[in-house]
Amino acid sequence: MQLCLSRDFPDKMFRRPFMVRISSIPYRWLALFTVSIGSFVATLDASIVNISFPSLTRAFAVGPSVVLWVSVAYLLVSVSLMLTVGKLGDRLGRKKIFTTGFALFTGGLVLCALSQSMTQLILSRMVQGIGAAMIISLGTAIAADAFPTTERGKALGLLSAVVSVGLLTGPVLGGFLLDLLDWRAIFYTRVPIGIVGTAMAATLLKKQPRGEKRFPFDWPGAVLLSATLSCMIFLFNFGGRLGYLSPPALALAGITVLLFVLFVLREQRTAEPTVDLRLFRNRVFTSGNLSLVFMFFAVSSCTFLVPFYLIDALHRTAWHTGMILSVISATTLVVAPLSGWLSDRIGSRLLCTAGMAIVCLALLSISRLDARSDGADVVLRLFLFGLGSGLFQSPNNSAIIGAAPRSKLGTAAAMIATIRQVGISLGVAVSGTLFAGYRALSAAKLAESGVGPSAIGDLSLVSSFQDTLFIASVICCAGIFLSLARGKEGPGGPIM
CATH class of the missing domain: 1.20.1250.20 (MFS general substrate transporter like domains)
Structure with missing residues (x-):
């Protein structure tokens, strides 16, 4: 019996059909x-x-x-x-x-x-x-x-x-x-x-095809921008310890504002700015970035304050606290791809507005937790927070990217990343300052009313936790109106 082999026998023999070729x-x-x-x-x-x-x-x-x-x-x-x-x-x-x-x-x-x-x-x-x-x-x-x-x-x-x-x-x-x-x-x-x-x-x-062969990079603008953002991060990170009304913090705030003004003036006068301020003439781009500040203000306020409540008021372990907080990320993990897919069909305005509203409602509900609440109460509210966050983020990011010309996609994406970090830093700075102030005020009132020293710690913590998150929920309501104000960019939104 003669065995006939074709020329491509080795290839057929060693080819694995179940392996996906990268080229395909x-x-x-x-x-x-x-x-x-x-x-x-x-x-x-x-x-x-x-x-x-x-x-x-x-x-x-x-x-x-x-x-x-x-x-x-x-x-x-x-x-x-x-x-x-x-x-x-x-x-x-x-x-x-x-x-x-x-x-x-x-x-x-x-x-x-x-x-x-x-x-x-x-x-x-x-x-x-x-x-x-x-x-x-x-x-x-x-x-x-x-x-x-x-x-x-x-x-x-x-x-x-x-x-x-x-x-x-x-x-x-x-x-x-x-x-x-x-x-x-x-x-x-x-x-x-x-x-x-x-x-x-x-x-x-x-x-990516390169831009113009000649590259007149805006080094003065880049330096001013980096200095502005650095001063702002310094102010947010150390203002809470020094006191935002202390001379060093006020000086740092003044320097930040001055550098920002100089940066804007520079960008308006140069032909190739580091940040093309004309992007902000687009209502979708501007509203999307501003609402992003309030979303991450909410995220950082929640994730900063909830551990204090869980560990110090409910006496949970650090590991248990981490597991409870992971509910936010786990929910966002499921919701974000779905909301992104949906935004390709109906646009971002409705989804972002609904997501921001849910986050504000979740913050308000978290602010109603007290010393008698159990783990299930916290998990349910954090699930609601993750639902709103996941519903907002993907459509909003897509809308911001879609509002920028293709030649400025890098700038638009970098703006998202920068604004996100600004919102996080601002949320920690504001909520941390409010939390410390309210806690000291609450402790003083409890001491005046005759409450024992052993109970003052827990009671003042819960009270300041509630007050701070209530104010955060009110502040973040601005994000709802900003999401509505973006107008209708249409499904997908064009990249020019």
């Missing part, structure tokens, strides 16, 4: 997957490092005020550079900047893991911050550019879900690594992911 996967999904890895590691970094602060104080024999700079240095660098990096991506190519950022972020992880002093660790975190600015600023723009406008909401919804996974994973993974190994593990265990992500960005992402 549409580019938009490869781009989204690559960008998602970047969004995951950047978001994971924000939630995994803070849990190591107690370990760092012991390892380097320094106080909490010094260890705080591990977070502040990263925040200062990343926030101050986001819009500048977005502009560079639009002009030099988003793939180039994104890939460079991934490599810098990964190198920063290595440097952090090898740090022998707190100074080295803080400097290494600044390197990470530069890389994170490049990843976060351009990831959304790359994903939005890869998808047609009719699928943009769905893509950004999936990206929001990845961010939620990072927020969920960080505290759990960080606690596990700290218990099993040491603080260095929270850095070096992520290096392989960074290497893979950098390689994927370099090989899979398409090159």
